[in-house]
Amino acid sequence: MTAWIKIALRNLIKNRRRSLFTMLAIMLGFAAVNLFGGFTTYMYQANREGSIYSAFQGHLTIVRKGFFENDRTDPLRLLLTTQEMSEIRDACQKISDVVLVTPQLRLNGLITDGKVSTIYIAQGYVPSSQDAFMKRTQLKLMEPFEGKKLQDEAENGIGISRGLSRVLNLKIGSEVVLMATTAEGQMNAMDAEIYQLFDSPAAGLNDRLIRVPFRFAQQLYDTSGAHVMSVLLDKTGQTESVRNQLQKIFEEKQMRIEVKTWNELSEWYTKVKNMFDIIFLFLFIIVFIIVTMSVVNTMSMAVLERTREIGTLRAEACYFCLPLKVS
Secondary structure, eight states: OHHHHHHHHHHHHHTHHHHHHHHHHHHHHHHHHHHHHHHHHHHHHHHHHIIIIITSOOSEEEEETTTTSSOOSOHHHHSBOHHHHHHHHHHHHTOTTEEEEEEEEEEEEEEEOSSOEEEEEEEEEOTTHHHHHHHHOSSOOSOOEEEOOOOSSOTTEEEEEHHHHHHHTOOTTOEEEEEEEOTTSOEEEEEEEEEEEEOOSSGGGTTTEEEEEHHHHHHHHTOSOBSEEEEEESOGGGHHHHHHHHHHHHHHTTOOEEEEEHHHHOHHHHHHHHHHHHHHHHHHHHHHHHHHHHHHHHHHHHHHHTHHHHHHHHHHHHHHHSOOOOO
8 A cells, every 4th residue: 555655646746737737627626616606605695685684574474365366356355454463473472583573564556746646566564673674684785765764653754766756756855645445445545755765676666666654554555454474583594493383373273374484485586596506506517527537637647657667566466465386
């Protein structure tokens, strides 16, 4: 064994240039794979954080069964009642990993400044819950806004996307009227004041999105319920565990409630992750082939140049292994 190690070291020293290029190929290949792996990990983290925090979605979304189906003929059937909201809060408080439970309402209708009208999509959330979301995120993914934060007490203060403000030529301090169909199917309208302008997390919603205080949304929709209960956890890795615990509690109480995780609702994250998984696999295969071919080429050249030495070593090994003949 010692002789084989000496020949290997002698070969490395004699062919310094070839050995150097082989080691460089291995190191560069390893560095390229790790660099791209770090980039994909960052992309996964950024998209994960964006899905959870930027739109106040949370790690878990609790809704009535059938909420995500296409049947919207009975809006009241999709609402969580006050009692259900209370039971959901009680169930979440029993789990130590839960940081925040907050309700949301989703509306759509018409917004007008008295001269021009256009359609909008509104997200009604509890303004005070925004601080909890901003403190938990590791990346600065919350959309920067111009103006002041929405407040629980100032129910008529709303935020609109910059694209919508350009469509209606609105600015901070402008007064508008929001119209929407209530849960009972009647038309309702409320006055509001622009508190802030923000950039929409999705380009397609930049000329449609509005954010309003939860109480304002309840009054406009004429309901005491909510469409969604968003649950924020201490750590993302606890999502599945908490989801199973909550689902078990709701099943025991025979509640028609379903719990969705953030990745189930984030189609963007799933598509981006699948795309980068394919790219990373493709890059890894290319680098692996290059490194393997470099090593094989170096080993082949070494074997060809050391044919006599290898043959001599094998002959010596066979000689000493021959049985002694006794005359």
